[in-house]
Amino acid sequence: MKTIYLFWIIGFLGLILGPMLFSLYGSFTNYNVTSTMDFVSFQNYEEMFLHDSLFWTSLYNTLYFVIFSVPLTTIAAIFISVLVNQNLPGMKFFRTVFYLPAILSGVGVYLLWMQLLDPSTGLINSFLSLFGISGPNWLFDAGWAKPSLILMKLWSAGGAMLLYLSAMQGISKTLYEAAVMEGASRVQMFFKVTLPMISPIIFFDVITSTIGSFQIFQEAYIMSSDSAGSPENSLLFFNLHMWIKAFNVFDMGYAMAMSWILFIIVLILTLINFRFAKYWVHYEDD
Amino acid sequence: MAQLHLKNIKKQYDSSGPVVVKDFNLDIEEGEFIVFVGPSGCGKSTTLRMMAGLEEITDGEFYINDKKMNGIAPKNRDIAMVFQNYALYPHMTVYDNIAFGLKIKKRPKQEIKQKVEEAADILGLTEYLHRKPKALSGGQRQRVALGRAIVREADVFLMDEPLSNLDAKLRVQMRAEIMKLHQRLKTTTVYVTHDQTEALTMATRIVILNNGEIMQVGAPQEVYNTPNNLFVAQFIGSPSMNIFDGIFDGERLKIGNTNIKVAEADKHILKEHGYTDKKIKFGIRPENVQEYQQLSKPEEASLFDIKVRVNELLGSEFMIYSELEGEEIVARVDARNQNKPGDTMTFAFDMDKGHFFDFDTGERITDN
Secondary structure (H helix, E strand, O other): OHHHHHHHHHHHHHHHHHHHHHHHHHOOEOOOOOOOOOEOOOHHHHHHHHHOHHHHHHHHHHHHHHHHHHHHHHHHHHHHHHHHOOOOOOHHHHHHHHHHHHHOOHHHHHHHHHHHOOOOOOHHHHHHHHOOOOOOOHHHOOOOHHHHHHHHHHHOOHHHHHHHHHHHHOOOHHHHHHHHHHOOOHHHHHHHHHHHHHHHHHHHHHHHHHHHHHOOOHHHHHHOOOOOOOOOOOOOOHHHHHHHHHHOOOOHHHHHHHHHHHHHHHHHHHHHHHHHHHHHOOOOOO | OOOEEEEEEEEEOOOOOOEEEEEEEEEEOOOOEEEEEOOOOOOHHHHHHHHHOOOOOOEEEEEEOOEEOOOOOHHHOOEEEEOOOOOOOOOOOHHHHHHHHHHHOOOOHHHHHHHHHHHHHHHOOHHHOOOOHHHOOHHHHHHHHHHHHHHHOOOEEEEEOOOOOOOHHHHHHHHHHHHHHHHHHOOEEEEEEOOHHHHHHHOOEEEEEEOOEEEEEEOHHHHHHOOOEHHHHHHOOOOOOEEEEEEEOOOEEEEOOEEEEOOHHHHHHHHHOOOOOEEEEEEEOHHHEEEHHHOOOHHHOOEEEEEOOEEEEOOOEEEEEEEEOOEEEEEEEEOOOOOOOOOEEEEEEOHHHOEEEEOOOOEEOOOO
């Protein structure tokens, strides 16, 4: 028993708390891999907020992505789960199809979407051209690059769909039967029964996908043509900027400071989420 | 208030599957409190759900006040339903739960408030109106469900095992409350239960079901005292009626080596129906198995001895469990009884209260 504790303590100190404290300290230094770690006080933070315009660009891009992607994928996932929760023939097939994107791994999916979104040969623009619509330049257009990524995220809403579907199937049928007897329409039942009953899952999904969306990196790294956020820094997300600072220019101290700022932003947003949860999240028993 | 009329109602979930409700015919008068009772899977809840409109009627017709209800949406039937698991919305307060139907119908706020407060007053829920269901006890939750039915001012109440989730004491208490409510509102009510005690204590008429068929319809006293068949005889009453296989020899009922004098009236009917020297089933309730000491004319009775196997004290009385000619016999005796397991006791049947059933069909022969 004691040995297990020892392993846990070593793991916790060595892999979690240690690196965290190291990065916190590092954020106050000018560490650049080759140099010693000289204490520079709040210089990195000052640089970030006052002199690095790309920091603000990356923060804007990330917030843009979070603000659109989280609600849209949540709504899409709930919508799909309502559809596949119907008792119709072939429903298992559709559930599988919608869930499939969630189990495909990252880079392959990004390459696939880069092909789909190709302005001249991509399927999406070819499809649009059937209706006489000339599609945008997607990943090559600063105005469309972020929406492209949001579109791609929507495609994989099936992952969260599974959560919502299982939550919906856990709702007692008699709640709906009681509503039917009272004369509620299907829309009323959705808003007055289904949504409140799955609100704990919505809450969980919103929290985790907000955190996940703030950490967007791979998509931007792979799909921006120069792996540095182009076109016009429209795909320069917070983590990509931090990565460039850390591993392109080796300004480790600055990158560590950025990571702490991201941590604080996510923490504050999560706390706000929890603060407001009591107004719309309903637990059956607590 | 409403009259209900069920005509040849049938339910079959799929065309090749079993028929779960067979040719159900029943007329329910205004203000009646009808209880459907029967074992699990007898079709009682299915019939109720067909009346509610939650299940489709496969065949037959259902009328409320002479208006055919087949194919009419539940909301247009003017029926309120109470469910076994209460079906309360956990995210809504007691007030909102009760007001749900009225809000859906977009009734004026003032009217909703007045009706909810009235219902809460009747049910003793006034101080809980702002609580969520999770902060209520089982009995209070079921009262909220009743409140939801009351404010609807519906023509018909349907209740699907509303007390099954409550503990024994609460069940008795809520039983009385539901009856009080019915006396006050006089709404035609159909109540489903598997508990024969509930049926006997609450119903104006009981409908006993088995395998999707009506076994008997009648007032509680009637089904208890004159069960139509073996199923009703054994289902109604607790402990259930003692049943013995016997042969009627024209004078006596022979149960193995025990000979018992048959009452004059029964003798006549048995002979008339050609049961002399034929196998029959004889039923007698535990309270009609009388101790020798309690008999007014012991010299006229056919006595028999039994060895006490188990004696169960129920407070005011004992249940004596034993065997007579290899078949189980239960007798209800006075609590002052001093007999212990292993003791021998002498009993006689009160033959005026005996029931005779056809050996093969299980149908009642005499008309006691």
